[in-house]
Amino acid sequence: MEFNRRQDKDSRSIGELFYSIRSELTAVTFAEALQTLLSLIDDIAITLDAAGCLRKGKIAKAKEVISDKISEWYSGMTDYIKMYIQLSQTSQ
Secondary structure, eight states: OHHHHHHHHOHHHHHHHHHHHHHHHTTSOHHHHHHHHHHHHHTHHHHHHHTTOSOTTOHHHHHHHHHHHHHHHHHHSOHHHHHHHHHHHHOO
16 A cells, blocks of 8 residues: 555655656657657648648648748757757758
């Protein structure tokens, strides 16, 4: 019973979870994670269209708006982050 109580309520078991997740995340580089996130954002228009959330024939405009927002965000990033983005794009 004590084991179950600690698993459910003891904050020390959260620490074990943190270390497990941390070891998994170290395998993913910052550049890979950022590239994955940008790819997901880029696919939003396709997902919305497939779900019927866009008017017919508006997927190209939605992609353009999303692309413009990504470019706007990218322009505001520091050179340090831009370097990582460029590295991940050239390594693929």
